Amino acid sequence: MLSTSSGSWPQHSSTATTAFNAVPARRTLNQPGPVPPQMAQPQPTPKNKVDWSKAVRDYVQRAFAQENNVAGVSREEVQEKLKQVITAVAEKGMMDDVDWANHPLPQQFVLQDRRRALGVDGQQNAWPTLASHLADTLNGHTNNLSLSPSSKKRKSTDASLTEHPDDSVPPWRKTNNRNIFEDRITYANQGQANRVDKKQRKNKEKDNFINCKFSPAELEKRRQRFGNISTDVTPPWASPRTDPDAELKSGPVVGTCQELEKRYFRLTAPPKPETVRSLPVLEQTLALLKQKWRDEKNYGYICDQFKSLRQDLTVQHIRSAFTVDVYEIHARIALEKGDLGEYNQCQTQLRALYSQNLGGHPEEFLAYRILYFIHTCNRTDMNDMLADLTPTDKNDPAVKHALAVRSALALGNYHRFFRLYIDYPNLGGYLMDKFVDRERVAALANMCKAYKPFVKLSFLSFELGFENDRACLDFLVEKQAQHLIQDMNEGLCFQTGKAGMMFDQLRAQAFAKIDIKGQI
Template sequence: MAPTWPAQPGMAANYQAAPAFTPVQVRQNFGQPVPPHSYGAGTAYTTLHAPAAQTNMYPPAAPAQEEAPKKKIEWPDSVRSYVSRSFADMDPSIPKADIEAKLKETITQATDKGILFSIDWSTMPLPQQMIKDERARNSTLPQALSQAHISDTSHPMTYAAAVSGSNSKKRKSSDFEPVPAMASGPAAPPPWRAGGRLEDRVTFSNERRQEPASTKSKFQQKLEKRQKRFDGGYKSTYRSPSPPPTRGPVVGTSTELLKRYLRLTSAPNPANVRPEAVLRKTLVLLKKKWSEEENYNFICDQFKSMRQDLTVQRIRTDFTVEVYECHARIALEKGDLGEYNQCQTQLTALYKQGLKGNPTEFKAYRILYFIHTANRIALNDILATLTPAEKKDKGIKHALDVRSALALANYHRFFRLYAQTPNMGGWLMDMFVVRERLNALCYICKAYKPVVPLRFITDELFFESDADAAQFIVDYDGRDLLSEKDGDIVFASGKGYQIFLDHRAAAFSRIDIKGQI
């Protein structure tokens, strides 16, 4: 009966008192809240008669379509009997939760495969028996025997044969499930889930599993493992053992003075290796051929062959230093930085052994080389190793002055040093003088406006002639910057800054040298 509200104040109210709460339906999930119109018929009051604070608890929504009722599964009596037997004969060593999980898994798989009514549940092993079989396979049987047992569908106690009826080669997720713990303690997570050590994640042999806990320290155990590894205790079955090392260096017996360089793919043959006495004669012959023919491809191939013969015979003497120094100088002369750098690297190691040679000369080359490659870290390292006596050497002092001039952007001093380079440092400076000329032209274009004589460019940037200076400007898109005035050629420096700035950026960004350290 609906309540009757008084028509006007003072009249007696003929209605029942509303309760102090509004019953609502309990939410069964974490989704959207249930709207008021979907409450069941047992709700006594609608939102119209609810207090004002409760009328807007949920926004209005369209009536939801009723879901079709799920089809109820009628379990056969054999399944019900199987469930009863599972809980009637419980093993105290197996937790009840594990039995329920295995039982649910068994019935669910049979239902999904549509064989729930065709399985003989009276002969189906109980869940606790399945769990025991899995524990036995995972703990005592080898992996190969375990896999054979699982794939044997003819075994009467094998659940896979009963459910699937086929030899499925698919690996099931249950293969990765952790072994349930005994009733004596909680289930221990597998090593890959618990973040165990690397040793716990590797499958070892049965002998190693059964080793008793050692009382030795970790350091002693590591030493023993390392010793076993070197004694052949750990052998790989995926590759054959390496051939035994030779007892000593190869002693060459060849008498040929010239021999082509071939990369070794096997142990060297002494009949094809020249001894040191023959190599000394070869060096004299190669120096003569270089002065007469200057065939770099032939000379480089012969020097690499000499270096190979020295390496396989482990000859590290003053003669070895002489061979590497000679090859490095020839490579510098031809601009082959790859071969030069290989020789320079070997010379650094040979000099540390106290062998005679020209260490200060090649240390100066190394400083210029690092300036060219813009390797500031290596340059600082070599500067830190210089002794006061080495800093007074003519070649090293010149290389340090070059570095200082570039650091201070003093192009005038740099090109004066370029004209006075000792030894063969000029060949190294030739490799980066072009970019420094572009850099100097940018400074000239900013400092001298509107024009400067071409002779000024020739003298400042150390060109051999005005024609060479003009050709350099033309090669870098500066043809329109040259003109004739009062019988002299002038350079329009005020208009050339942006042109040479772009070329300078490109020149400094291309430092890619084969053989660079």
């Protein structure tokens, strides 16, 4: 049994340490006292704001003004040089003694530093350095220094930036540290020689290839077959006259040829008067061509003769009512034969001729232009042309018909479109023939969704603008839809319920690409 006396418990030594530090309990709600000075964060010393004078501020604005920019001097270089200029003056305490209105801009000091780096600092027209100019300014010699060089001096100063001292060899070519970029540089005195060498090397390689590929006997046969072909690369129309513009200065050619019919050849040399027909002869030629077209209808011959006729008008600079008549007749014949390539060439020239008020039928061909833009799906040019239409143009019957066609297609009103296709003025139907097949496919795709399960072939023929049911049947056979035609009690019917997907695909293909050449 343990004793409870104090002598029975083990005693701690006096050197024992406690496991915590005693902290007095907080007995009030007051804020803690001020932070000791040694623990306070140092406060930044406010900088003194520099109050620049108005002259200095104007000088800075002029340095960054758009009209004072110098090609090749960046904004960063101007900013750095401006800082150096103002700092140098401020350290001397002479900010108010400098004539800032006439002080050179930082751009000029940058150019001067560049010239000094190239070794041209000793030139007579070079700008003074920054240190020397400041010394002159502080000594009162600013007014005696020419701060605005004349245009002649500015030109020579700019030229010195691209010229090299002593000779035409740049400094980096004088060292032995050649690199791969040096060989890529073409100098002015080497450009022509390099082009000649390259051309000679190419011709030499070509000759070597021919000589290696063919034997001497085969080469001789080739020479006999092709005749005596000159190896001179000078084009035949390049005459040795000293003035290359002598032909243009002499004015248009005046034709002397008396032949009424002449084949068309593309010009590869200035035309000769004896091969060009004069205006009276061309008038007789036009009358002959119109008669032959009415009698023979030979489009290949007529087109060749009209192109030759137009060429003779062009080389003689003849622009008159007769010229308009020639282009209009050729354009109508091309439309009749479906040759949109020749029609487009004539239409382009007619626009320029109509702008000179030379007569003709501008409203008729304006209507053709609208239909042509519908065919090519050229919405940009269509909108530009519609914006230029005048009330007089819109009242013309042909233009009114073309605008109605455009409106019907824009609204998806295929019924009205095919009624307009049947009743057209002038030769507009020939242009509509170019895109009516495409619009029939689009209309039939819509009808397959609206009329189900079938429609009568006669109804389809009427709505799509066919002359008879036979033409409509041929159209369906051409589109590989003959298996959807069924003979029923009502007569021949087309199964629209089964043809919807098929004609949707055909419509996408029809509008995917438009061939605007149309040449024969």
